[in-house]
Amino acid sequence: MSIRHGLLALLERGPRYGSQLRTEFESRTGSTWPLNVGQVYTTLSRLERDGMVVQDGEDEAGHPLYAITDSGRVELRSWFEHPVDRTSPARDELAIKLAMAVGAPGVDIRDVIQSQRRHTVKAMQDYTRLKAQALTAVEKNGDRERDDIAWLLVLEQLIFQTEAEARWLDHCESRLIRLSSTAQAAGPEPASPGAVAGAAGTGARAAAGTEETARHRP
Secondary structure (H helix, E strand, O other): OOHHHHHHHHHOOOOEOHHHHHHHHHHHHOOOOOOOHHHHHHHHHHHHHOOOEEEEEEOOOOOEEEEEOHHHHHHHHHHHHOOOOOOOOOOOHHHHHHHHHOOOOOOOHHHHHHHHHHHHHHHHHHHHHHHHHHHHHHHHHHHHOHHHHHHHHHHHHHHHHHHHHHHHHHHHHHHHHHHHHHHHHHOOOOOOHHHHHHHHHHHHHHHHHHHHHHHOOO
16 A cells, blocks of 8 residues: 555645545545554655655644645656556465465364455455445535545455455365365375385295295204
8 A cells, every 4th residue: 555645646636734634545545544643744754855745834723734746746647657566466464374274284274264255255245335335425426525436446446355355265165175186086106016026026035934944944
């Protein structure tokens, strides 16, 4: 998540102070990625250091206002124009958990998958209910309320994401079942011809030795 670019996008609409930026950011995203004021002001300080925002006086309540600079606008335009890099994906906790569960002592990976699937399906249902509420708000307010439309887009992304995760979990479970069935059908690995011949030779020598011992007994 780029807090940096999110704040620049809000500042392009006019000067704002820290807690105002936090409120507007969370309103746009439905508090999906909550911010604290400390994060906002730390990011603003870095943007100011990089010449992308400047302090622009105070409002009537004495809050320090920040405004976007020309350099900030160039950075923002570049962010909008370039695709998000998917060739270096962020670490995914679920993928790491399943990878570590394979062969882990005392862990049944199927239980891990089923538990996660229940959680994912519930999350998808919750997002779907929120989407219905967001659609009602958009239909009521039309294009006048940008925050409702922005929240709807975020919700739909979350729904698609959980749907994809549920399908992936189904695939993982099916894959494990197929691999388990294949391993059972194959049975124990047969002995090589050389090993069989060696065992036969050893048995023959042992039998001959026993017979020779019996002949020499008084």
